[in-house]
Amino acid sequence: MTDFFSSDSPASAPVSNITEYSVSEISGSIKRTVEDAFGHVRIRGEISGYRGPHSSGHAYFAMKDDRARIEAVIWRGAFSKLKFKPEEGMEMIATGKVTTYPGSSKYQIVIESLEPAGAGALMALLEERRKTLAGEGLFDEDRKKPLPFMPKVIGVVTSPTGAVIRDILHRIRDRFPVHVVVWPVRVQGETTGMEVANAIHGFNALAVDGPIARPDLIIVARGGGSLEDLWGFNDEAAVRAAAASAIPLISAVGHETDWTLIDHAADRRAPTPTGAAEMAVPVRADLEAALAQYGARLAGCVSRHLDQRRQSLRQTARALPSIDMLFALPRRRFDEAAGKLGRALELNTLNKRRAFEARAAQLTPGALETRLRDRGRRVLDLAVRAERIVERRLDRAGADMRRLGSQLTLRPAQIRIERARETIAARALRGDRAMERLFERRRSLMGEQIRVLASLDYKNVLKRGYAIVRDESGRPVPLASQIEADSPVSLQFSDGTIQAQTLGADGTGGEKARPKRAKPSKPVQGSLF
Template identity: 60%
Template sequence: MPVEAIEADAPQSNVAEYSVSEISGALKRTVEDTFGHVRVRGEVSGYRGPHSSGHAYFALKDERSRLEAVVWRTTFSKLAFKPEEGLEVVVTGKLTTFPGSSKYQIVVEAMQPAGAGALMALLNERKLKLEAEGLFAAERKRPLPFMPRVVGVVTSPTGAVIRDIRHRIADRFPLHVLVWPVRVQGETCGEEVAAAIDGFNAIEPGGPLPRPDVLIVARGGGSLEDLWGFNDEAVVRAAARSAIPLISAVGHETDWTLIDHAADRRAPTPTGAAEMAVPVRADLVAALAALDARASAAVSRTLQAERRAVANLARALPAPDLLLAMPRRRLDEAETALGRALRFYTAERRRALGEIGAHLSPARLESAIRDRRADLRHAEGGLVHGLSSALARHRHRLERLDAALRPHVVSARSDQARQRLAQAGERMDRAFREMAARRRSALAGAWRVAASLDPRQVLERGYAIVRDADNRPITRAEDLAPGTPFELEFARGHRRAAVAVASDAEPARPVPKPARRKPAVATDAQGDLF
């Protein structure tokens, strides 16, 4: 049947015909006009952070439905509260469609948590996470310096907090205060506070800018949303890794944030933080004055006690005359005894000299001289006799030596010595020949043993040694895989080869049997060794 006939028979309809783009555009305009500005409450799902383009894509869901959401890059940077996975939020925006995939979505213009309950749930979840990492452990907290020289303050430079801290420090103990200005509320609060803590820690000691000895992070009171920047994870981690002791003074005494757990000390108020950071100068001066007074009183009491002790000792000592009386008496007695002893000693020496002088008469001296002369003459005679005897003995020995050295005696002795020398030479030649024969026989035996152990003798009988590429012997056939190169050592020469597998179609050619060579006949006793 012709096509024209089929079209003529088809029923006619008055329904308008749209293209895909037209119907998609119409749906887009209808949705945007109907829901131009709406507030939607739901749980954030599928959020993975901003895209590389800067836009953020996620979904809002409840128990039964799911709504796609998008935050454009320009809007995302202005959001006071960033989306987080699983957080219940209330978003404000307009509904639109995405014709490319036939989906509808909400373009988010503002976002806030769905009540304090959602924030508390998020806060508790973040607290448990950071606590599990050990950032709140008590052993990580350090003591505050007793008397700091520089105090660093992280707070807003225009609020009442910095004025309270400065006035309190000036009243208690005036010192150098460094202020790092930050926003204490809003979307950039957490980043600025974390950067300020890290910036104070980055100051080098001894540089042009003094490094603080203690830090104070302070803010006035407010709601949970106002203090939310101090619950930021970056702020908590910066406080935990700070090398400078840190005091947290955020909010009032009933307000608690996560930085309070990570800080080394928590102050109920900014004024209390200033009181923790510095001591009271007047109290220190009073304490020093009290210590000085106590030290002076102690020195005075010690001196008085020593004076009393010296006075008591002085009363116990005798008078100087009494101290010198006994030495004077002993000196007088010694003087009297010395005179008597000197006279007695002189008399004794005079008597001894008289007795000695009696023995020194001229007759006694002449008798002693005569005795000494007789002794000398007797000694002289003995000496002359001894010399004569010694000369006679030496003369007799020389005469015998002269007789022994006469020509005919010397020649006879020389003949005897020559004969003995010839006999000794013959015996030495005979012993040398015998020893050489024994050594030659032992060497021949050793050569025979070495020849029996020489592998080349085995190679002469038709054997070969197979070695691999590293020159190691191959003893098993399974060590030669197909294609493995090896080397054959024969009795005379080496050959390199490789393992090859014969094809099934080509029969293996028989290997010609080498002609057996007759063994060489030894020509001498050592020919068989080589």
């Protein structure tokens, strides 16, 4: 390649035969070249810099190995359809197309699907998720609920077309027929976890007395399969829904050796769907046999209890004494008391008579006179003492009256009168001042109202050069169209009223007389308009 320079001017620009591209053209050419060469690829690497989806719904991160790194992006539409969500540090296999981002001169892979790199990665992801959920207490035994012994309604979350639902229904029908409500879900695929979670939430949201019976027990069931087939039951949403269920839940996913995270969160794990049906309901025939056995035992116990009570009653009756033996002692005591009653009455009468005779012997006329004289002397002594007591009390009362009379003077009354007179004068002065202030406020209010009336008076408007036009009858004329030609009118000014004649359409009137100034008359109230 040779460059040519002009010899005419040392400052001439260099000339080249290389094609010139703009930045946009070269970036677009590179983008098309990369997309044509790597239209659809699978990349295996470790996820780096993942911080969850952006507010727009897109996810941006990088995939790397020990020697290189490539930027990655998952658009919002593809992110919602991913079966396995990206996690920081996980080795994943990304399927998509390689393209460039001209805005920053970078190349990146637009991921359409994402899956763990082998079963080992799935197990690692499963173990990490199990530790996280266990750390939150979702697998604790103390939060698991007991299963109802005899549920009336059982809700089953499974595929309506598989063999699992037929096995469960057949086993429940054989053991103890109850009402079964099936919530159909996909048991394999990307939407399995969300559909199972929605089914559990839906059963819990049913009303007790609603049109659809609310189950007393929930069974989440699926047949056996590989780890990838059962991966939907390891979904975090399904596990959290099973742990939060207010209705007891049995997990019957896979076979005996298959374990999923929903098995840890459920209240009971069944090895198979048929085993879940056996856990859910008892055997009706066994219950009937047990009930018959309990009925026979109860009848035997009642019969033996009645025999024992009857025998005990007979023994108690034999130990009781007869009526004659019960009344023998009281009857003897009554007879003894009746025999002693006559003698006791005679002795009592004799004692009363002796006491009466002794009292009667003391009642003689001399004794009575002596007692009367003693009582008379006591009465005279009491009368003398009473007179003395009255005299002393009268003397004491007179002394008190004289002392009180000396204390009663006119000075305290005069003082109280003077104080009352001063109080009345002060209140009268306060009343006069209050009336003056009231009159002053009323006078000021009256002045303000007078000023308002004066401002609204039409005479003040006339003083500013306006006039009122009136017709022959003295009524104000507000419009010129209401006045006919050659009509007499009056014009009222602020200092008086004058008479005038209107002109015709040609400017001439019937009488060409100059308006005469009328004598001022008393103004008549009219409209300002």
